[in-house]
Amino acid sequence: MARTKDKNTEEQILEAAKNVFQTKGMDGARMQEIADSAGINKAMLHYYYRSKQLLFEAVFKNAFSLLAPQLNKILNDASSIEEKVRNFTSNYITFIIKHPYLPNFIIQELNRNPDFILKIQENSTLLNIEKFKTQVTLEVNQGILKPTKGDQLFINIMALNIFPFVAKPLIKAFTKEDEKGFKTLMEQRKTEVSEFIINSIKQH
Amino acid sequence: MARTKDKNTEEQILEAAKNVFQTKGMDGARMQEIADSAGINKAMLHYYYRSKQLLFEAVFKNAFSLLAPQLNKILNDASSIEEKVRNFTSNYITFIIKHPYLPNFIIQELNRNPDFILKIQENSTLLNIEKFKTQVTLEVNQGILKPTKGDQLFINIMALNIFPFVAKPLIKAFTKEDEKGFKTLMEQRKTEVSEFIINSIKQH
């Protein structure tokens, strides 16, 4: 991919690095490939970002800060659990279809280096599900929801929304769908997943 | 880890390679580390497996063949959907607690090289959800289940069971649990997950 002249070099590098790191991972990525993709040479990467490690961290923090507001909404806004589930599912799946490598990139690199999440948490919003858990307990007591554990519900919501994108090659193999069929399945999930969750937890 | 003399060298190498590849991935793994872990030297790795690529493939196929029977059960045995969900959830989570790096390893390496699943499928049981989908349709028509799409249900079952292990560092960060707390959450899921699914799909 050639450099587009209307962006400055630093942004150009970050964009190229994002593409290479998110598809190849830290260990599989090559500085040469990033340089080629940015339309510059290796020396420039070091001029702007000093080392591969620091360039990687810039990409990672950037990716994480894209995801954080999505998650924050379900944890901390004012709507009911049912509304949160519906909005999050629809918004998140729409978002990931636009950034398909993002969840796998985050998960993979956190598994490679779990301490990384500590560094991130310092200078961004705290990841905290306490408020969400309190709200679940409240709605259970009010008879809106069946008896439900807040932390398990949170894990279930994450799992149902994120997993299919992370395990895309497996899903495609099992369902025998091509790229187009996979896309269709994911579009369906924008509403299917919230129905599935609400059906399970709502008091009828 | 020193070599235990009651195993032959080839098995010893495979065991060491499994540990290193499953934690570091293909790109992050080092032949030297595998040799050290097996208590031998690098030359022996090449003597038995010729190249890093072939050693990796041996490990991958081995891991996949451990997982296949687990999945086959839910796809092809004779029990009802409800029984399948309950048995699979309990058995699968028990299995993964014993092999915690396995799902992430499979998913990560399939994302790195999606064609890999084709090679595997040739000489193992076909991954096919057709029978499962037919059974779902049947139980829906019999009034046992609410209207449910078989392929989406299958994705949901996979997601709820596998995701927490793949995204372990994220889950720990959000729930603020340590290793022990995480283990407890997973133990709970052996029954919580099947309740969650059954609640959602069973006709009442």
Place this chain on the structure above:
DNA sequence: GTCTATAGCCAGATAGAC
């Protein structure tokens, strides 16, 4: 079968001209 030593290559990083 198992070892030591080393070939050969490739990647990250830097020096230095412009």
Place this chain on the structure above:
DNA sequence: GTCTATCTGGCTATAGAC
């Protein structure tokens, strides 16, 4: 700021002695 050329180290793989 941007380039070419090069250093340096680490990695896979092999040669060859025992």
